[in-house]
Amino acid sequence: MDDKRRRFLKLAGLSAVAGIGAPSAFNLLLKGEVNASSPAPASHGTESPGSGHGEAPTGVRLGMVIDVNKFAENPGMAQKCVDGCHQTHNVPIFLDSKGQVNPKDAIKWIWKEPFENLFPDHSHYRRNDALHELPFLALCNHCDNPPCVRACPTKATFKQKNGSVIMDFHRCIGCRFCMAACPYGARSFNWRSPRERDENGNLKFIKNLNEKFPTRMRGVVEKCNFCAERISEGLPPKCVEATGDTGAMIFGDMNDPNAPISQVLKSTFTIQRKPALGTLPSVFYII
Amino acid sequence: MYDKGKIIPGIIVFVCLLIFPILYNSGSAGVLPNPEKPKDQKECVKDKQYMRTTHMQLINDWRDEVLREGNREKVVVQGKKYDKSLMNGCMTCHTNKKKFCDECHVYASVYPYCWDCHFVPKETI
Numbered sequence: 528m529d530d531k532r533r534r535f536l537k538l539a540g541l542s543a544v545a546g547i548g549a550p551s552a553f554n555l556l557l558k559g560e561v562n563a564s565s566p567a568p569a570s571h572g573t574e575s576p577g578s579g580h581g582e583a584p585t586g587v588r589l590g591m592v593i594d595v596n597k598f599a600e601n602p603g604m605a606q607k608c609v610d611g612c613h614q615t616h617n618v619p620i621f622l623d624s625k626g627q628v629n630p631k632d633a634i635k636w637i638w639k640e641p642f643e644n645l646f647p648d649h650s651h652y653r654r655n656d657a658l659h660e661l662p663f664l665a666l667c668n669h670c671d672n673p674p675c676v677r678a679c680p681t682k683a684t685f686k687q688k689n690g691s692v693i694m695d696f697h698r699c700i701g702c703r704f705c706m707a708a709c710p711y712g713a714r715s716f717n718w719r720s721p722r723e724r725d726e727n728g729n730l731k732f733i734k735n736l737n738e739k740f741p742t743r744m745r746g747v748v749e750k751c752n753f754c755a756e757r758i759s760e761g762l763p764p765k766c767v768e769a770t771g772d773t774g775a776m777i778f779g780d781m782n783d784p785n786a787p788i789s790q791v792l793k794s795t796f797t798i799q800r801k802p803a804l805g806t807l808p809s810v811f812y813i814i
Numbered sequence: 815m816y817d818k819g820k821i822i823p824g825i826i827v828f829v830c831l832l833i834f835p836i837l838y839n840s841g842s843a844g845v846l847p848n849p850e851k852p853k854d855q856k857e858c859v860k861d862k863q864y865m866r867t868t869h870m871q872l873i874n875d876w877r878d879e880v881l882r883e884g885n886r887e888k889v890v891v892q893g894k895k896y897d898k899s900l901m902n903g904c905m906t907c908h909t910n911k912k913k914f915c916d917e918c919h920v921y922a923s924v925y926p927y928c929w930d931c932h933f934v935p936k937e938t939i
Contacts, residue, residue, distance in 0.1 A: 687884050
């Protein structure tokens with residue numbers, strides 16, 4: 528083919544594409560119909576993303592403050608929180624054929640995590656030695672702008688009116704989009720049936736069954752539910768209960784100015800996990 | 815018609831075989847399901863007819879109210895409080911799943927997956 532004609536055709540084609548496509552794309556963006564990232568409507572904290580402490584004007588917004596120093600003073604208390612939660616919610620401990628726990632399919636609602644994994648954006652050169660020994664607890668942050676809720680195709684995960692992000696296990700299809708969306712690793716997938724039994728008919732993975740709370744089934748994602756079933760009865764979450772009167776975990780309505788949690792948040796320096804992501808977490812740490 | 819002598823008796827035998835089960839069972843409805851109701855209870859949250867036809871809908875609505883709206887207010891019928899829950903509500907009175915749930919579900923060939931996660935009362939799980 529003649530080189531001139533070839534160049535002409537290429538140019539004509541490109542101009543046509545640009546001429547048709549660019550104005551419509553421009554119009555969409557100008558009108559604001561499409562955003563580069565569209566946050567889910569944040570009903571409780573309306574501050575700009577990334578500002579960390581989202582303050583809500585009205586309604587209940589449940590939150591939690593974890594005082595890591597109190598956990599350091601009471602060794603073993605963190606494990607008590609984990610065990611208490613997992614026992615209450617029938618969280619299975621999956622064991623492989625050798626009886627070992629494989630971290631890849633471990634289910635965790637609340638767990639211990641080293642500082643550098645919990646706060647990667649706070650890692651810096653010449654860190655305080657004590658940080659490495661502190662028992663940090665991690666759990667679902669019950670974000671005010673939860674990415675998992677946006678990712679869920681079946682609305683199995685949703686935000687309640689009180690700000691807690693919970694799951695309807697009936698609707699979970701196990702696509703694990705929420706696990707990919709959650710920046711905190713707070714979600715676990717049931718690769719195996721939690722109700723597998725040994726040859727004597729006993730449950731292999733759940734000891735000390737709580738018959739008031741269901742188990743899950745294979746192929747379902749699960750996570751902390753901020754003890755929705757206990758809060759409705761006026762009880763504190765199980766992990767908070769496990770800390771007793773040490774004040775290591777403070778739970779309550781952050782929008783109530785008289786609640787202990789509001790007083791603590793007002794008077795103490797706290798940090799959140801990955802605040803720059805704009806998820807507006809409801810879990811705060813005192814270090 | 816060729817082979818009349820074979821075809822016509824053949825058709826008659828075939829039709830007889832076909833309608834035999836219908837004739838054999840005619841007049842009897844088979845064994846009807848008879849779910850055993852709790853002996854020490856007289857009232858349920860709704861009347862018998864409603865529960866028979868719509869219990870699955872009611873349980874679904876309860877779940878959505880409890881989970882989505884966070885409304886765990888107990889259902890009060892004639893002064894008695896019921897949890898809006900299958901495991902902690904229904905099954906506290908209807909303690910025998912085999913004689914209550916399964917009786918009809920098996921008859922109607924309905925196999926809901928409630929028990930994959932929820933517990934059957936007094937089940938050694």
